[in-house]
Amino acid sequence: MTTDQQSETSTTALQVACDTAVSGCVFRMRTEEDDKDRLLEIARDHVNEQHGKEVTLEEIDEQHVETVEV
Numbered sequence: 497m498t499t500d501q502q503s504e505t506s507t508t509a510l511q512v513a514c515d516t517a518v519s520g521c522v523f524r525m526r527t528e529e530d531d532k533d534r535l536l537e538i539a540r541d542h543v544n545e546q547h548g549k550e551v552t553l554e555e556i557d558e559q560h561v562e563t564v565e566v
């Protein structure tokens with residue numbers, strides 16, 4: 497019943513969370529690692545539209561994205 501060899505399936509996901517605690521923003525999103533580009537773009541658009549701040553995809557990637565176990 498133990499199937500140790502099945503650990504090849506990805507068990508991690510990417511999560512992005514908006515860090516603007518000041519404004520009480522609770523924006524958070526999780527996607528599969530394959531979807532990273534889309535995740536970064538959505539987060540960037542969110543920060544731009546909701547907080548009026550210009551951020552690059554790189555900044556989002558470095559500061560807001562974390563890998564989580566699922």
Ligand SMILES: [Zn+2]
Pocket residue numbers: 514515516521522523542543546547
């Ligand atoms: Zn936000």
